[in-house]
Amino acid sequence: MAKIYDLNGNAKEEVKLPKVFDTPYRPDVIKKAVLSLQSSKRQAYGSDVLAGKRTSAHYHGLRRYRWSMMGRGMSRMARIHGKVGYLLWRARFVPQAVKGRRAHPPKVEKKWEKKINEKEMMLAIRSALAACCNIELIKKRGHVFDGELPIIFEKEFENLKTTKEVLDVLKKVGIEKELERSKKKKVVAGRGKMRNRKYKKKKGILIVVSKECSLMKAARNLPGVDVLSVEAVDVESLAPGCHAGRLTIFTKPAIEMLDEV
Secondary structure (H helix, E strand, O other): OEEEEOOOOOEEEEEOOOHHHHOOOOHHHHHHHHHHHHHHOOOOOOOOOOOOOOOOOEOOOOOOOOOOOOOOOOOOOOEOOOOOOHHHOOEOOOOOOOOOOOOOOOOOOOOOOOOOOHHHHHHHHHHHHHHOOOHHHHHHOOOOOOOOOOEEEOHHHHHOOOHHHHHHHHHHOOOHHHHHHHHOEEEOOOHHHHOOOOEEEOOOOEEEEOOOOHHHHHOOOOOOOEEEEHHHOOHHHHOHHHOOOOOEEEEHHHHHHHHHO
């Protein structure tokens, strides 16, 4: 059984948790599922197949005539031919030549996506949901919270329209320190500072609602806070960086929908 809180932070009633919260913790399956999701988002890249090969350069090879390359102190490389003297011929096509092709370019046909079975993906989602009720895993992720888990709010929580209202409600259930932790950010090392990703931000709480509502817009300005519907929740949102145990808040209608998972 779990408590359901009203907008004043008081326990209003109790509800029986769905069976999904009894799923054993499987970090190996969760990691496999998260890496599969991340690999599917990776964009394929590679060089043109004919890059560096669109040239008239060619290699004569051994010839018995005077215009052959052999015997002139020139390396056996494909060169551009013309009416100028052989000393002005420039090598092409080979990787070590100026404007030559690349030696080992990335291949476009390489498949980055890592496939996973549907049953494994569903097991990973169930395991990650169950990990949201494990206080040890939540503290191991760095979250600051000492109350009872899971945190469930009544249906009216989805109808909040301003950020101030959401912030006030969250403070009443003891998440004020967690929100302060999520505000902290640090400067990343390296070239990322020049590429519009100067700061590294922390992942805060996840709010799971039953459907699209005004709460999604009201809570988006809170640092580190994500609001998703039950249908949009995936294993990466529950276990960022392959580490399960994200501090998650549910609404009563969302908990009722989890009975079907």
